Amino acid sequence: MLGSLGTLALQGLSDGSGQGAASGPQTSEEAAEEVEADQSTPLEDAVSACGLDNQSGASLGDSGRSLHLGTEGNEDFSGLAITDVDCVLAELEVPDHVLNQISSTRALDGRLSAEWEGMSATWSYHPSSGLDLQLVLE
Numbered sequence: 001m002l003g004s005l006g007t008l009a010l011q012g013l014s015d016g017s018g019q020g021a022a023s024g025p026q027t028s029e030e031a032a033e034e035v036e037a038d039q040s041t042p043l044e045d046a047v048s049a050c051g052l053d054n055q056s057g058a059s060l061g062d063s064g065r066s067l068h069l070g071t072e073g074n075e076d077f078s079g080l081a082i083t084d085v086d087c088v089l090a091e092l093e094v095p096d097h098v099l100n101q102i103s104s105t106r107a108l109d110g111r112l113s114a115e116w117e118g119m120s121a122t123w124s125y126h127p128s129s130g131l132d133l134q135l136v137l138e
Helices: 001-014 028-039 042-049 082-091 096-103
Strands: 058-061 066-070 112-116 119-126 129-138
Touching: 042 058, 042 066, 042 082, 042 129, 066 082, 082 129, 096 112, 096 119
Parallel strands: none
Antiparallel strands: 058 066, 066 129, 112 119, 119 129
């Protein structure tokens, strides 16, 4: 139905010859960058696994390399339930010693931090405003 001219035009677009195409074949570096851009980060994966996409209290930043989690407090009811934070931390396989530090934080302790295999965290806690946790991929 296309006729010989239509067939030749389609072949030029699909055979990788670049004839009639907007650009030529990708270099291996361009292909690697495209794959990397399509891959999600562990923080993005944890947010999705815990069903927190577009959830108030969970905010991804820096192209998925940082995550802010904020829980409800006694006076601040906008935020995540602590079980949501537990889910994210479990998905990320945060070490027990860091989980213990986070769970034993008091308002008097101020902002605390920890680092482990490729990730760092800073957090604070106050009963009125809840837990404020920032996770960053190194």
